[in-house]
Amino acid sequence: MRLSWRRSSDAENRLEKWVAQQLQRRVLAGETTPSGPCPDEEFLRALARRSNSIDLLDPRVDHAATCPNCMNRLLALRREYQSQRRKLAWALAGAACVILVAGLFAWSRYESRQQMLAQAPPIPELVDLWNAATYRGQQLGQLQSVLLPAARIHLTIILPRFSQAGQYLVAVTRDQNGNGVVAEGATATTASGTRERVTVDLDLRTAKAGAYFLSTTHEQDQAAYYYPLRIEK
Numbered sequence: 255m256r257l258s259w260r261r262s263s264d265a266e267n268r269l270e271k272w273v274a275q276q277l278q279r280r281v282l283a284g285e286t287t288p289s290g291p292c293p294d295e296e297f298l299r300a301l302a303r304r305s306n307s308i309d310l311l312d313p314r315v316d317h318a319a320t321c322p323n324c325m326n327r328l329l330a331l332r333r334e335y336q337s338q339r340r341k342l343a344w345a346l347a348g349a350a351c352v353i354l355v356a357g358l359f360a361w362s363r364y365e366s367r368q369q370m371l372a373q374a375p376p377i378p379e380l381v382d383l384w385n386a387a388t389y390r391g392q393q394l395g396q397l398q399s400v401l402l403p404a405a406r407i408h409l410t411i412i413l414p415r416f417s418q419a420g421q422y423l424v425a426v427t428r429d430q431n432g433n434g435v436v437a438e439g440a441t442a443t444t445a446s447g448t449r450e451r452v453t454v455d456l457d458l459r460t461a462k463a464g465a466y467f468l469s470t471t472h473e474q475d476q477a478a479y480y481y482p483l484r485i486e487k
């Protein structure tokens with residue numbers, strides 16, 4: 255159905271083109287008699303562009319369609335206009351290519367930067383809790399808040415005085431009841447002199463900047479100690 259419509263439409267287009275070519279040939283050969291004076295260049299340009307501002311009942315259209323001078327000028331303007339359009343299309347295609355290439359370049363740079371960040375060694379951080387409160391339930395107010403970056407960190411904690419050696423779970427949590435764990439890791443103490451320390455890798459990249467708690471939980475007595483912590487972007 256659609257195909258046959260298209261075929262008949264193509265045939266009509268061919269016929270119209272043929273009639274137009276015959277008319278054009280007759281006009282250029284001076285076989286027609288134009289009525290009225292030649293319109294100005296602006297009007298011919300608008301006609302060549304098939305501008306919507308042209309009223310087909312305008313007598314100037316009739317003139318241009320029958321005057322060899324106007325027809326010649328129209329054909330020249332039409333060719334000029336079509337080549338401009340082709341140039342514009344090429345320019346637009348070129349611009350699109352440039353944008354695409356720039357986009358791909360930016361994307362690949364972003365990707366490699368992300369990969370570099372992912373592969374970059376964690377940032378070493380030291381938190382000294384040697385003088386921090388060691389009694390459960392003791393007010394945390396006096397303790398200066400710990401500051402950590404929102405990054406992958408290699409965290410060493412000097413445990414508070416009198417801390418037991420052994421296995422610890424270190425966590426960054428939203429509150430001091432252990433809720434909202436941002437990152438955690440298990441580790442064993444190593445002694446440096448009399449001070450017990452633990453070292454653990456924590457990934458804080460997804461953490462939003464703000465207030466958190468750093469907790470240490472000894473494996474055996476399961477007592478968790480919470481220290482105020484700030485994460486900064």
Ligand SMILES: [Zn+2]
Pocket residue numbers: 288291292293317318321322323324325
């Ligand atoms: Zn004319």
